[in-house]
Amino acid sequence: MPQQKRRQTLPHSQALDENFECLIRVAYSICETLARPKDRNICGNTLAQLSNFNKSNSMEVKQNVRQFLKFYLRVLRWTQTHQPIILYEKWYGKGGNKxxxxxxxxxxxxxxxxxxxxxxxxxxxxxxxxxxxxxxxxxxxxxxxxxxxxxxxxxxx
CATH class of the missing domain: 3.10.450 (Nuclear Transport Factor 2; Chain: A,)
Structure with missing residues (x-):
């Protein structure tokens, strides 16, 4: 009986890891489109921390990381679509580093x-x-x- 549970959780863990990798790629691509350098920095640091958390062997941790990443993707998407581009260009220039x-x-x-x-x-x-x-x-x-x-x-x- 314990072997059956182990067999069932292993594929679930792999599925969570694959799903996480897909979501994190999308998050990094959105992160690169943010106009404000500080936003890109915060986004990159947050995604790196999530990657570290996802390395855990705990299924509960992996599920919580995945849930948070789904929420964070919504936040990133909102931030991406509501950026005051004209104001950021005045502050940071067209390259984003002024x-x-x-x-x-x-x-x-x-x-x-x-x-x-x-x-x-x-x-x-x-x-x-x-x-x-x-x-x-x-x-x-x-x-x-x-x-x-x-x-x-x-x-x-």
């Missing part, structure tokens, strides 16, 4: 969306939180890019 930080791996990113009138900066912290700073001016001649000193000096006169 960044004025010293290195793309840094925790800080800053960029001028419109030179002299709108600025965006982001900082990632070790605890996973993100601080976003955004500044916008209707009139770029007010000198806020020079720390606002031009505007302050005119107000005092």
């Amino acid at each position: 960044c004025e930080s010293p290195s793309p791996d840094d925790d800080e990113t800053h960029i001028w969306l419109e030179e002299g009138s709108s600025y965006l900066a982001m900082k990632h912290f070790d605890d996973g939180s993100i601080m976003i700073y955004s500044a916008v001016a209707k009139d770029a001649t007010s000198g806020w890019t020079e720390n606002g000193f031009k505007l302050l000096s005119e107000q005092k006169d």
Whole structure:
């Protein structure tokens, strides 16, 4: 009797592995189409972790990984279809890597969306939180890019 159970679970495990491999290929292909570099990075790391979890011998773990991957595929698909492409091109350029930080791996990113009138900066912290700073001016001649000193000096006169 125990041998029959082993024979039944082995093909089921193989089927789960094959299904996982198919789903993970689809996920990686969607991941490559994401416009935001941070999204691609997070997606790649998540899929690598799922692959590691799927190496487990436990059927329960394999089933849970497969269920999560099916959910994650829905999230990726939604993200892929609802990306603000025009905004991302302004932030990152057409190649997806425009960044004025010293290195793309840094925790800080800053960029001028419109030179002299709108600025965006982001900082990632070790605890996973993100601080976003955004500044916008209707009139770029007010000198806020020079720390606002031009505007302050005119107000005092």
